[in-house]
Amino acid sequence: MFMIVRKLELSQFRNYNRCIVELSQGINWIYGANGQGKTNLVEALYYLCNLESFRTRKTPQLLNEKSVEAVITAQVESKNVKHIIKVNLSNKGRQVILDNSLVRKVSEYTPSFMALALTPEDVNLFRNVPHERRKFFNRIISFNDSAYLKNFKEYSKIISEKNALLKQGVTDQLMIWNSMLARSAVKLMKQRNEFVELINSYLSDVFKGLSGRDEILKLVYKPSLLTHNFQDSEVLIQLKKNMTRDLQYGFSVIGPHRDEYHLLLDGKKDRDFFSQGEFRITNLSLIMTINHLLLEKYSFSPVMIFDDLFSELDDKVVNSVFKYFLHLKNQIFITSTSEPLNYSPIRQFQVVEGQLV
DSSP: OBEEEEEEEEEEETTEEEEEEEOOSSEEEEEOSTTSSHHHHHHHHHHHHHSSOSSOSOGGGGBOTTOSEEEEEEEEEETTEEEEEEEEEETTEEEEEETTEEOOOHHHHGGGOOEEEEOHHHHTHHHHOHHHHHHHHHHHHHHHOHHHHHHHHHHHHHHHHHHHHHHHTOOTTHHHHHHHHHHHHHHHHHHHHHHHHHHHTTHHHHHHHHHOOOOOEEEEEEOSSOOSSOOHHHHHHHHHHTHHHHHHHTSOOSSGGGOEEEEEETTEEHHHHOOHHHHHHHHHHHHHHHHHHHHHHHOOBOEEEEESGGGGSOHHHHHHHHHHHHTOOSOEEEEESSOOOSOSSEEEEEEETTEEO
């Protein structure tokens, strides 16, 4: 089952006044000089699939200058079903219409649509922004496992209630909430750990296939709560020990909402040792591994978006990566300042001042 955007129409989105384009179900190469709108185009595709931007959380920034509304419309095929999707964006927020019906909850939409992306912003994901890393993995694991989404919502509700008590300085009910939090936290931690173990069973082989390098690439999951066998009792002891700090700060200072993920290359930590090129190829390896798992476990191939991917990779790695792409079943979008590599089949689009040539 594939996720394919057959036709895309933009109105007043970023620097696109109006754009209608029919897309290849294979590789789409979008090229042009800097500042012409390449990234804006794939941002619209990403938003269509995930109902969020990879660049901003502020909806008004997606609108064309002086416009009050932007519209993304698409003909999409997902899981062998054809859909018409319309996303209206304004200063008041967004409205999503799927097959003429209003989508009221994101959770009703996202299980059927997904785009995986690697952008310059993502290169910093593992380096500087723990919250974004957690958000990324929460979404991926939820797509794989509906039970995880249920557990995550449960945990989020419990932590919200506990934080409300902490802000008020109320202590008599904290033990009850800590007990609930411990049970919920252990479920999340187990599921996150199992997912990372699954990733690591493929990650190094994917990295070698993409880069030609023999180092061992590993994804590390580092819970903020320390436990040997994910025992509720061990977690509860730590929550009790941190009650004074919780009250001091007015929120729960430890728990799955503070968990960390990072990458290791032959034992060297990403934020401390990786070059820019290594950040790109290791993050690409992670994305490709996730794509492999989605195909293997759910027979689902998401849309894949690579914005300015090749700018800091050497020619040998670029050729290796592109040959890898040619064997994928996904619909792929690549942006670049240069014309396509000499491979086929590729559909190419040149972007000039918000217009596709």
